[in-house]
Amino acid sequence: xxxxxxxxxxxxxxxxxxxxxxxxxxxxxxxxxxxxxxxxxxxxxxxxxxxxxxxxxxxxxxxxxxxxxxxxxxxxxxxxxxxxxxxxxxxxxxxxxxxxxxxxxxxxxxxxxxxxxxxxxxxxxxxxxxxxxxxxxxxxxxxxxxxxxxxxxxxxxxxxxxxxxxxxxxxxxxxxxxxxxxxxxxxxxxxxxxxxxxx
Amino acid sequence: xxxxxxxxxxxxxxxxxxxxxxxxxxxxxxxxxxxxxxxxxxxxxxxxxxxxxxxxxxxxxxxxxxxxxxxxxxxxxxxxxxxxxxxxxxxxxxxxxxxxxxxxxxxxxxxxxxxxxxxxxxxxxxxxxxxxxxxxxxxxxxxxxxxxxxxxxxxxxxxxxxxxxxxxxxxxxxxxxxxxxxxxxxxxxxxxxxxxxxx
Amino acid sequence: xxxxxxxxxxxxxxxxxxxxxxxxxxxxxxxxxxxxxxxxxxxxxxxxxxxxxxxxxxxxxxxxxxxxxxxxxxxxxxxxxxxxxxxxxxxxxxxxxxxxxxxxxxxxxxxxxxxxxxxxxxxxxxxxxxxxxxxxxxxxxxxxxxxxxxxxxxxxxxxxxxxxxxxxxxxxxxxxxxxxxxxxxxxxxxxxxxxxxxx
Numbered sequence: 015x016x017x018x019x020x021x022x023x024x025x026x027x028x029x030x031x032x033x034x035x036x037x038x039x040x041x042x043x044x045x046x047x048x049x050x051x052x053x054x055x056x057x058x059x060x061x062x063x064x065x066x067x068x069x070x071x072x073x074x075x076x077x078x079x080x081x082x083x084x085x086x087x088x089x090x091x092x093x094x095x096x097x098x099x100x101x102x103x104x105x106x107x108x109x110x111x112x113x114x115x116x117x118x119x120x121x122x123x124x125x126x127x128x129x130x131x132x133x134x135x136x137x138x139x140x141x142x143x144x145x146x147x148x149x150x151x152x153x154x155x156x157x158x159x160x161x162x163x164x165x166x167x168x169x170x171x172x173x174x175x176x177x178x179x180x181x182x183x184x185x186x187x188x189x190x191x192x193x194x195x196x197x198x199x200x201x202x203x204x205x206x207x208x209x210x211x212x213x
Numbered sequence: 214x215x216x217x218x219x220x221x222x223x224x225x226x227x228x229x230x231x232x233x234x235x236x237x238x239x240x241x242x243x244x245x246x247x248x249x250x251x252x253x254x255x256x257x258x259x260x261x262x263x264x265x266x267x268x269x270x271x272x273x274x275x276x277x278x279x280x281x282x283x284x285x286x287x288x289x290x291x292x293x294x295x296x297x298x299x300x301x302x303x304x305x306x307x308x309x310x311x312x313x314x315x316x317x318x319x320x321x322x323x324x325x326x327x328x329x330x331x332x333x334x335x336x337x338x339x340x341x342x343x344x345x346x347x348x349x350x351x352x353x354x355x356x357x358x359x360x361x362x363x364x365x366x367x368x369x370x371x372x373x374x375x376x377x378x379x380x381x382x383x384x385x386x387x388x389x390x391x392x393x394x395x396x397x398x399x400x401x402x403x404x405x406x407x408x409x410x411x412x
Numbered sequence: 413x414x415x416x417x418x419x420x421x422x423x424x425x426x427x428x429x430x431x432x433x434x435x436x437x438x439x440x441x442x443x444x445x446x447x448x449x450x451x452x453x454x455x456x457x458x459x460x461x462x463x464x465x466x467x468x469x470x471x472x473x474x475x476x477x478x479x480x481x482x483x484x485x486x487x488x489x490x491x492x493x494x495x496x497x498x499x500x501x502x503x504x505x506x507x508x509x510x511x512x513x514x515x516x517x518x519x520x521x522x523x524x525x526x527x528x529x530x531x532x533x534x535x536x537x538x539x540x541x542x543x544x545x546x547x548x549x550x551x552x553x554x555x556x557x558x559x560x561x562x563x564x565x566x567x568x569x570x571x572x573x574x575x576x577x578x579x580x581x582x583x584x585x586x587x588x589x590x591x592x593x594x595x596x597x598x599x600x601x602x603x604x605x606x607x608x609x610x611x
Contacts, residue, residue: 026227026244042227042244043242043244043260055309056309057309060244060262061242061260061262061278073307073309073310073311074307074309075307075308075309078262078280079260079278079280090310091306091307091309091310091311092307093305093306093307095300095305096280096298096300097278097280097296097298135306135307135310137304137305137306137307139300139305140298140300140342141298141340141342155304158298158300158342158344158360159342159360159374174374175374183304184314185312185314186306186312186314186315186318187304187305187306187315187318188304188314189304202314203313203314
């Protein structure tokens with residue numbers, strides 16, 4: 015998957031993975047761990063952290079300081095805004111504490127690891143928090159600062175703490191306007207959507 | 214503007230701009246990009262990111278992990294708390310996706326770039342989020358974790374998600390107390406304010 | 413306290429303190445300042461910042477990007493989630509501004525520095541914000557994105573903006589279930605708690 019000649023890593027960036035696609039750029043103080051998978055033509059901004067076991071598709075934009083953990087899978091064409099944060103453990107404790115129940119839990123990944131999936135073309139706004147095991151549908155848009163506690167349908171615009179649906183967006187990101195019944199129109203690119211068809 | 218003899222850059226910091234004023238200190242793992250303008254006697258803390266096109270005044274304190282994008286202008290004497298985050302795009306998508314409407318939008322900065330302005334002496338609390346195109350008035354104070362969706366008047370104290378006005382503060386940062394009619398007093402430095410005069 | 417042979421610092425990490433315990437690991441782009449105290453067998457993740465005057469116990473897990481300031485004391489066995497942020501100043505202004513009241517305030521640490529304490533075994537969720545002078549009780553659990561404005565009792569689960577109590581958790585992190593009167597049971601490790609006894 016890697017064409018090293020075509021992969022750019024900033025002199026102050028750190029790429030330990032050999033599964034990063036061609037055309038991808040990794041910027042200063044970013045850290046891509048061994049075993050992390052990143053597709054082609056991505057932009058991995060300053061101070062980003064991508065953990066072993068994370069999977070990221072093609073043409074993805076990961077803005078500054080985003081942390082992508084083991085168990086998080088990000089589809090193609092996704093935008094993850096600055097400071098957005100994923101999680102993979104619903105009730106974390108310090109694995110170092112001397113408590114048998116905690117030691118047992120962290121001795122086996124299947125007991126604590128929850129998986130999160132972001133579908134094609136979605137946008138995660140700045141500083142949003144994605145609780146573990148949430149699924150974000152294709153082309154959904156998460157407002158800045160939203161705390162996601164439930165799955166988000168395709169094309170939904172969600173906002174707030176906890177996040178609730180406040181509208182619908184086009185593939186291009188513009189808000190859809192209602193024209194008749196369940197039919198929605200994108201004012202920017204004239205694409206039509208039928209809400210009953212689920213996007 | 215730059216007096217290199219007088220500018221401190223930590224050995225692990227990265228300063229590519231030649232428009233940083235004397236007396237300014239840039240700390241470890243911070244990154245000031247080429248073309249970013251930073252005034253004199255500022256403190257740019259660890260893990261801060263200042264993008265090409267950002268403008269920062271004199272005597273500004275930028276705490277750890279703050280990200281200042283192109284289109285953001287920060288006046289003199291401002292305090293930006295740790296992890297506070299600006300934005301410059303209201304409906305972002307990954308510019309790399311193969312969708313003509315998205316490609317067109319990102320081919321021309323005037324179609325997506327929104328400008329944010331922070332006036333003299335304001336304080337942005339830890340982890341607050343500033344939606345694009347917001348203007349923060351002089352000496353305003355934004356509470357930790359607030360999400361700013363609207364302009365903030367001078368001297369206002371705002372808090373919450375979305376942020377609402379909950380009080381007024383003095384230039385020194387202390388909360389003003391009502392003494393009579395629209396007259397407010399600072400209990401720390403005895404300065405008087407008339408709310409009708411707008412600060 | 414330090415056994416340098418036993419302390420791991422990543423080649424891209426920065427440890428200036430000589431008060432870090434054996435078995436502790438400090439990862440890439442993390443910065444532990446001179447005079448910061450960190451116990452033994454801790455994990456200090458990427459992009460963490462620990463300031464002079466901060467104190468951290470043993471077996472503590474500090475996830476990525478956490479900032480621990482002077483005045484913050486963290487007990488043993490604590491888990492601090494990614495992007496969680498402490499504070500130590502209730503009404504900050506840029507100390508560099510030319511205003512006598514501000515200069516006087518920052519000339520003397522006792523005028524502005526507030527102290528925060530996290531007790532043994534507590535968990536701070538991802539992206540939570542801890543206002544200055546808050547005390548977090550032993551084994552308490554703070555939900556992701558919570559904004560803590562008040563003290564949190566031992567074993568309490570708190571969530572929201574501002575954070576409110578929504579349940580109780582066991583030392584192991586599982587939510588307690590009510591069985592009779594004030595008696596609570598941990599479904600994972602069968603430990604019993606009497607709420608009247610305060611944990």
